[in-house]
Amino acid sequence: MLTRLSELPNRLRELPALAARVPNVLHSVDVMRRAGLMVLSRPDTGVKALLAMRRWGPIVGAATISMERDPYALAIVDERGQLTYGQLDRQSNALARGWHDDGLAEGDVIAVLCRDHRWLVLAMLAAGKLGARLLLMNTGFSGPALADVSERENVSAAVYDHEFAGLMDALPDRVRRYLAWAEDDEAVRATTLDDLIANNSDKAVPVPPRPGGLILLTSGTTGTPKGAPREIRSPFAAAHFLERIPWRTGECTMLAAPMFHGTGFSQFVLNLALGSTIVVRRRFDPEATLQALEEFRCTALVVVPTMLSRILDLGPGVLKRYDTGRLRIIFAAGSALSPDLGNRIIKNFGPVLYNLYGSTEIAVASIATPNEWQQAPGTVGRAPHGCEVRLYDKDGQRVTEPNVTGRIFVGSELSFSGYTDGGNKAAIDGLLSSGDVGHFDEAGLLFVDGRDDDMIVSGGENVYPIEVENLLLDHEDVSDAAVVGVPDKDFGQRLRAFVVITGNVDAESLKAYVKANLARHKVPREVIFLDELPRNATGKVLKRKLAEYDEE
Structure with a gap:
């Protein structure tokens, strides 16, 4: 009793902070009620959802919520057919038991190198039920990158598709290997996930002592990707997306973005909790x-965004061939969405475009609704309730004036707490750096002006390449463009543009086009024509490769 009384002053000091959270919680509850995730007449459902998230973590918790709501609802559609939420639950139980009998345990790290399909989903769920840590690997990895990340993260087991079998040689012998997707005519020698599911009981598994956790990897456009742990322990986190994007329970979502990346993963888990049907394909094909x-x-x-570009490249004839009239949401994220591309999407599909700005580390920073995009093409919108976005100058002083560029810092309960190697992002006033610079307009809408480290100084003038890129993308004969800074003996640095063209245009014409629309110091000294730009698996341009480009 004395111990409890001695703790009373500390508890009392916590009361103001707890009281301050109440309005946010109530707002989140209302947002989730509108989406159908919470029914106020059944408060027990909210309690069950909270307990599921606490016990199992975000992935299993989301699936459990929907399975208990309707086990016969269709959950996953892939090239091999369909699975209900009840089937996902039972098959992931069997897989978790198989892994346990094979020696995997709570706290082990299970790396998954798979494209989007049912076995990726089952591996995610089984890892959560085992209490293991899930590491989502980039399908664009080389052998050395796979080996480096696996060693750093202390991987115990690897789940892979048949096409990545050769990369498994890069892993040490101690790492257990399990085959996920196998071709029908393939002579399978490895242990498959199907084997473990077929040979083990599908009865419910015990709750692990603590949720296993999740590790997402950064995009890796400038080196070996870093590990960014994720801990989402509250169903209220979904309100960050639901407030600005009209997701609803029991609908159907085509998930074209890869699930190993933050964009695809976050919306997969959200749709899992909503009890939606999630349609996936192993490879993106625009017409398919x-x-x-x-x-x-x-x-x-x-x-x-690159997927949207490929869809539009099909042309009006192909676009009109398919009925997409039920689309209420086109959710785009993962890289910059140019004003031209966004405008073309709205022209062809209607006002359904939602442009999210975030990163692996900060999760969601802001979201532009269709109305905001139409008001200010190129905007990334506003921060959802519970998120905060601020701008700071190079000296750490806050920037509040409209149309003044500053470094972007973000805070929310979805932000990560540091890389797995012990590093972290720069922070000011408790907010994390996004690594970008941007500005707010007079209406309070956020615009991203470029990467903080992309800015070049040419002849004493600050230049952000993204402004030139967006202008080039507006040109009727340019289908893709990227601009980088390269050393220059006279000006310190100069701009070099890489373009993919569809019409008859030359370098001098494009330079004149830029000069007619922007200041002289923003005109690229060189314009190089390519058949396509180098991109990673999530569509981000590999600017390091372009900076090292040798015309010879």
Whole structure:
């Protein structure tokens, strides 16, 4: 009793902070009620959801919520068929038991190198039920990158698709290997996830002492990707997306963005909690995506911007061939969405575009609604309730004036707490750096002006390449563009543009076009024509490769 009384002053000091959270919690509850995730007449459902998240973590917790709501609801559609939420639950139980009998245990790290399909989902769920840590690997990895990340993260087991079998040689012998996707005619020698599911009981598994956790990897455009742990222990976190994007329970979403990346993963878990049907394909094909939207009557499409560009490249004739009239949401994130591309999407699909700005580390920073995009093409919108975005200058002083560029810092309960190697992002006033610079306009809408380290100084003038890129993308004969800074003996640095063209245009014409629309110091000294730009698996341009480009 004395011990409890001695703690009373500390508890009392916590009361103001707890009281301050009440309005946010109530707001989140209302947002989730509108989406259908919470029914105020059944408060027990909210308690069950909270307990599921606490016990199992975000992935298993989300699936459990929907399985208990309706086990017969269709959950996953891939090239091999369909699975209900009840089937996901039972098969992941069996897989977790198989892994346990094979020696995997709570706290082990299970790396998954898979494309989007049912076995990726089952591996995610089984890892959570085992209490293991899930590490989502980039399908664009080379052998050395796979080996480096696996060693740093102390991987115990690897789940892989048949196409990545050769990369498994880069892992040490101690790492257990399990085959996920196997071709029908393949002579399978490895242990498959199907084997473990077929040979083990699918009865419920005991709750692990603590949730295993999740590690996402950064995009890795400048070196070996870093590990960014994720801990989402509250169902209220979904309100960050639901407030600005009209997701609803029981609908159908085409998930084209890869699930190993933050964009695809976050929307996969959200749709899992909503009890939606999630349509996935192992590889992105623009016309097959349109076909799936029509066939499954999808109400939402999750993409990275390069996918939107490839869909529009099909041309009006192909676009009109498919009925996409049920689409209420096109969710784009993962890289910059140019004003031209966003405008073309709205022209062809209607006001359904939601442009999210975030990163692996900070999760969500802001979201532009269709109305905001139409008011200010190129904007990334506003921060959802519970998130905060501020700008700071190079001296750490806050920037509050409109149209003044500053470094972007973000705070939310979804932000990570540091890399697995012990490093972290720069922080000011408790907010994490996004690594970008941007500005607010007079209406309070956020614009990203470029990467903080992309800015070059040419002849004493500050230049952000993204402004030139967006202008080039507006040109009728340019289908893709990237601009980088390169050393210059006279000016310190100069701009070099890389473009992919569809029409008859030369370098001098493009330079004149930039000069007519921007200041002289923003005109690229060189314009190099490529068949395509180098990109990683999530569609981000590999600017380091372009900076090292040798015309010879």
